[in-house]
Amino acid sequence: MSSEDNKRAVAGFVERCQNQHDLDFADEIFHPEFVSHYRPEGRPIPETARPASGFQAFYGALLRGFPDAAVEISEQLAERDLVATRKTFRGTHLGELWDLPPTGNRVELEFIDIFRSATATSLQVQRGSAEDSVAAAAR
Numbered sequence: 431m432s433s434e435d436n437k438r439a440v441a442g443f444v445e446r447c448q449n450q451h452d453l454d455f456a457d458e459i460f461h462p463e464f465v466s467h468y469r470p471e472g473r474p475i476p477e478t479a480r481p482a483s484g485f486q487a488f489y490g491a492l493l494r495g496f497p498d499a500a501v502e503i504s505e506q507l508a509e510r511d512l513v514a515t516r517k518t519f520r521g522t523h524l525g526e527l528w529d530l531p532p533t534g535n536r537v538e539l540e541f542i543d544i545f546r547s548a549t550a551t552s553l554q555v556q557r558g559s560a561e562d563s564v565a566a567a568a569r
Contacts, residue, residue, distance in 0.1 A: 433508035436547040440513045441503060443545075447485075448501040448519075451493055456482035495527030496537065504540075514544045 439459065446455040457480070464481035477484055493499055499521035507514045519539045524532050 431511075431547065433510075433513075436511060436513045436545075437506045437508050439547055440506065440515055440543075440545050444501055444503055444515070444517065447489065448499070451499070453482075453486045453490060453493075456485050460485070491527060492521075494525045495523055495530075495532075496521030497524055498522050511547045512544060513547065514542060516540065516542050 443455070443459050446452045446459075460481045462481060465477075499519065502518045502520070503515055504518060505516040517540070519537070519541065521537055523530075523535045523537060526532060
């Protein structure tokens, strides 16, 4: 599979899961051996027998806090089976998030994800880094 195929797989994940809020798509695109090393707010994402369940719980909580959430891809770099994506998360804090009541604040955060592709249509490993925490930005 080519680097372009891998970039398309990650962009498809961003569009379907993070912009269209179709969290069930993660069940399709996450490889059965998917592992996330991302620790949002320093909290590990719980692992279960279903690889997508941790992401779905985490991003579902974000969507309850930021129902208008949208993610824009600014840049993607790919080499071998790795894809680094610089993205911007935007949303309005309209619901409770991790015991933080809604503030109505508009949030914009830049972060980087690195995915390893198992195939041109499945993602196997995720690492991520954000410049700021979502909860801190919402305050």
